[in-house]
Amino acid sequence: MPYVPMSWLAEHVKVPSGTTAEQLAADLVRVGLEEEQIVPPAVTGPVVVGKVLSLVEEEHSNGKSIRYCRVDVGEHNDPPGSGSEDRAPAFPDSRGIVCGAHNFAEGDHVVVALPGAVLPGPFAIAARETYGHTSDGMICSARELGLGEDHAGIIVLEEMLGADAVPAPGTDALALLGLGAEVLEINVTPDRGYCFSMRGVAREYSHSTGAEFTDPALPENLPTAPPTPTADAFGVEVDDAGAPASDLGPGCDRFVTRIVRGIDPTAPSPAWLVRRLVQAGMRPISLAVDITNYVMLDLGQPLHAYDLGAVAAPIVVRRATAGEKLTTLDDAERRLDPEDLLITDSPGGAHGSRVLGLAGVMGGAETEVSDATTDVLLEAAHFDPTTVARTARRHKLPSEAAKRFERGVDTRLQDVAAQRAVDLLVEHGGGTADPAVGDVDNTGDTSAVSPILFDPAEAARLVGVDYPRAQVLAILEQIGCTVEATADRDTTVAADGAATGDPAAGLVSVTPPTWRPDLVGPAYLVEEVARIAGYDEIPSVLPPAPAGHGLTVGQRQRRDVARALAERGLVEVLSYPFVGDVHDRLGLPDGDPRRTMLKLANPIAEDAPYLRTSLLDSLLDTARRNVSRGTSDLAVFEIGLVTHPATVRAGAAPGVHRRPTGDELAALATAVPAQPRHLAGVLAGQRVRDGVGPVTGTGRAADWADALETARTVAATVGVELTVRAGDTAPWHPGRCAELVVDGTVVGHAGELHPRVTAALELPARTAAFELDLDAVLAASPAEPVQVDPVSTFPLAKEDVALVVDAHVPASDVLAAVTEGAGELAEEVRLFDVYTGDQLGADKKSLAFALRLRAVDRTLTAEETAAVRERIVEVAGERSGAVLRG
Incomplete structure (x- = not known):
């Protein structure tokens, strides 16, 4: 971004004395040049002109030759009584400084950085003992002051400024050398390349403040006018x-x-x-x-x-x-x-x-x-x-x-x-x-840009401000355009260049200046009018919201899901979709489709050149970063796009000189990889914290069940029934991983991360995570609003059933069988206990289910609840070999 030193700018435009960098930034913002930063001086503190009164050459045992100098620095000289061991009797008012350079002599004026000064580096100057003397400052070279790469010798002001221009000892050298001023860095938009010069910035300052501008590119403002070409020129x-x-x-x-x-x-x-x-x-x-x-x-x-x-x-x-x-x-x-x-x-x-x-x-x-x-x-x-x-x-x-x-x-x-x-x-x-x-x-006799047929009334129509015609034409001339009347007053031109056929307004021919190749149409001229007249003149009008519009169904569902997860205590994050070799750390096997990634031609970071194929690729790194900064109890989620480029073929890129044809656009569309929207979450550390007082109790660590229940919350929020079954997919622990199924299709996984993954990512042990294909879940949601079942006023009947099954049978299969056996009377079926022991025999386990039964039109009898119990045992026995525990 361009830097704007005040003294340089003032050579081309009259800048009032005392103008600060902050004021300059405010003036330039009014014409669209934003402040990037105000750069403080590279050198601070006392840096003054000094006169060398004496110097003594000394050879030291390490072979280095140094000079001990007494230097007059005016009002900054040592007070009486200080530095007496080094003070030369003939020069009582001076400072003693050790210097290793040899290109200056007695009587020369030099630049001296006194204790308290800070030079580029930063390098702080202080009095110090060296080579048997107290060096009370530093005699500076050009490089030490940031004025160039010359470090071979000291700056001698007689050589730099001329003997007649050297100021008295003690004079502020920062002002003399221009090192004490702030510099404004501005942000220039791509269409205004002329502002990458002091000439362009000075012109814009003139537009903003009305200050007199002198164009340094006009031949009459040059010391020597450019000569005409000659026949003997370099070919x-x-x-x-x-x-x-x-x-x-x-x-x-x-x-x-x-x-x-x-x-x-x-x-x-x-x-x-x-x-x-x-x-x-x-x-x-x-x-x-x-x-x-x-x-x-x-x-x-x-x-x-x-x-x-x-x-x-x-x-x-x-x-x-x-x-x-x-x-x-x-x-x-x-x-x-x-x-x-x-x-x-x-x-x-x-x-x-x-x-x-x-x-x-x-x-x-x-x-x-x-x-x-x-x-x-x-x-x-x-x-x-x-x-x-x-x-x-x-x-x-x-x-x-x-x-x-x-x-x-x-x-x-x-x-x-x-x-x-x-x-x-x-x-x-x-x-x-x-x-x-x-x-x-070969540029021709006129501007590189063509004249523009322009209706001055377009400025008021497009901007919404009543700009007088004279003001519009004056602004166009102010920015350097040539404005000429046209003979044709029967046609006007809209912002897109199309004729409107309105004979009421007269047109003008506007030729942009050669430094503004970006002005290529009427709308661009209108933008200049609005900019120079002042953006603050444009009223802020809130457009009316058209009836019947709003969030789409998908947008509302995604917001509902995010709100539900926030209510469960998860924090939404946003991570960059760019990743590197994360799949090795996640333990993905060779041949896993997720290893096929799209590589960017110009990545932001060389170590992250690929687009993620799973949200956990980037979300786990976000979790790692938070844990490394002390957030050990973590619950985060992200909704974002992943990229699956497996079936994509590269398409030819059409040129930018014309609009692509329909076939070219279709070819480009086929070259765009599939980018489904996923949802993922990571839970680590304590899910329920230890507490005293009103929340007295022992905390509980997050585990696979929390990840599974959070995934169920997502599905339930959009009215989708999620089926859970055992799974084995990296990066999850093979024995603590669940497949999440909707209508027979696996839409995600949840469970505890593999120990090797948590170790590789430096996450807490037993960190849990889940990931869902959110697009697939939302596609399965009901198209119509779900009708709420009426609330029954009849009492609830409670039954508990304990079933014994083989140890390898998934609890989810038994739960499904119990739910089917309970039928329509089941208001809730919940697994509340798992037991193994010698009483059951080897390789057996007992699953206890709590049933909540209710009818909408009657009070259930003991016979009806007993019948439900019998059907549950029958169906569970057929499906999973379960028997009623005695």
């Missing part, structure tokens, strides 16, 4: 009609070249330029590179500097061919794609035809400016935004140049930016501007 050929087999058109419509000869390769970047680069978040590198970066940040036009001696004319702009490679400035070798637009040099050169760089993205390492470069070739070009955007993403190179080109750069800016860079190289590098000027310009 450039654009050999590109668009990428083959692609929707991309020509990739380069303007290419300006300038040459500066005789540059001092050792010349440092001026302090003001380094300071601005640092404030803008960029690292100073060398004079030529720093100047190109500075001009880009100031005007918005990316530049590139080549070592002239390493480039053979002519430069050729073309698309890549199969098999070509390039080592970019970041020392990474990249395999190029036929859609990549390249900068290459002449095939007849000493090195043959070479790829010099990815156009608009990053240059190559072979022709970069080095410490030995004396002659520089400057490139200022205009590249196709779509081409640059695709190349930057393909090679994962979001460079500063690419950020600007992909959003659209002013097509009239290239010669201005090149001239500005030439002036700076001549001034600070000692070079000479070559009279040869190249400018291959």
Whole structure:
């Protein structure tokens, strides 16, 4: 995101003195530039100008040569009586400082960080004993202050500012060097790429406040006006009609070249330029590179500097061919794609035809400016935004140049930016501007964007604010548009560009400025009117809710389910659907369908490139994170989508230059994997906590029964009958896992997690979990509202039945048989006891059921309840071999 130093902004627009970063942020927000953050100064505390009064060279036993200096820091000098063991009699008003650099002399003015200062790092300065002296501060280099990478020597202010401009000792050096100011970082939307420059931000500040704006890109505002092209310019050929087999058109419509000869390769970047680069978040590198970066940040036009001696004319702009490679400035070798637009040099050169760089993205390492470069070739070009955007993403190179080109750069800016860079190289590098000027310009005589037929009344119609016609036209001219009356006053144009046939309003022809390629239709102009006039002028009107609309049945059911689980004490969470190698930790066997996952081409995190196939893939990690932070008693659930890509086949992606056809949309639909909605929950630790007083009692840990009962709650909430049977599915314990069945189809599982899973995920022992295919459960819910059975006023009859079955028989099978035998008189059937012992014999167990019987029209007799009991024993015996316990 762009950084906005106040002092830099004030060069292009009149900013009132005393304006704070907070005030600047508020002003820019009014025109749609949101504050990202206010960056505090990189250096804080007392940092002052000091004059070296004396220095003593000392050699120490470790072989290091140091200097003990007495430095005059004005009002910050040591008070009388302090530091007497180091105080030189001839300099009573000074501070003693130990320094290891040797590039300064007595009488030089330097930058001194006093105790209490904090330098970038952060590195706190304090008085300390070193090399037998008390060092009461630090004499600073450029790197120590964050002003560049030069750590070889101390900043000497006479060399930086000139002898006549050096202030007195004790002067605040932070203000002198521009290090004490806050910097505003703003958030720029993709359609407003011109705000990635100080020129663009200054223009927007002018729109917001009415402050006078001076456009630094106008030739009359330059120290030197751009010269006209010459015939002897460095040759450039654009050999590109668009990428083959692609929707991309020509990739380069303007290419300006300038040459500066005789540059001092050792010349440092001026302090003001380094300071601005640092404030803008960029690292100073060398004079030529720093100047190109500075001009880009100031005007918005990316530049590139080549070592002239390493480039053979002519430069050729073309698309890549199969098999070509390039080592970019970041020392990474990249395999190029036929859609990549390249900068290459002449095939007849000493090195043959070479790829010099990815156009608009990053240059190559072979022709970069080095410490030995004396002659520089400057490139200022205009590249196709779509081409640059695709190349930057393909090679994962979001460079500063690419950020600007992909959003659209002013097509009239290239010669201005090149001239500005030439002036700076001549001034600070000692070079000479070559009279040869190249400018291959295929942008045409007018703006890159076409004129728009516009009805000023559209602003009031779309926004709902009564904007006068004069105000609308004035705002369009204010943002740089050319507004002209049209001869045709019999047709108006709606926001979508369609003619309305209303002869009442007059149309105007609006030509957007070259720095606003995003203005491509009437609705875009209306948005500008609303933005500049003020979003706060737009009334907040709540639209009326149309009758007959509301939540769908599925939405209401999902909310009912979430509410029911919250009432049971579970907390809803939301986890990212991106996972890594979680299935190994969950113990899923090889060949399990859940191991087949969809891999993302550009994942947010390299260690989580897949889409989950089960909610527990991500929910268990959420539980682990909470447990690791001290929440050992846990009950969470999530409702979300999972992805099952097993039957998916990749489909061809249509271009973005037109609307896809029906067949293309159908093909894309078949390439979308199945994404059912699941519900899962995890319960760990105590389900019922220990308590005293009103809640005195012993707590109870969560177990498989809680997970099973929670799943039953989900089904019961939507009126679905859930059948439970034994299961064996990872990540659950094979002996404590239940299959959840609806209408004969397994829709989920519940139970206790396998011990190896809890250990791998660092969860409490015996953690329980469940997962349901919520879409399948909701599909089985009644289509019509369930009629509530009338409440019987007749008394309840209670019966208990204990049945003995083989130990391996599932209790759920016996429960189903008991329920069937009880018939319609059964109001409730509940298993309340399981017993095993010597009295029953080996491999036997006793299951005790509590029956609650009631008729709707009579009081049950003893004979009727006895008959129910007999039917239960009969049916249970037939189904599961159960016998009545004696």
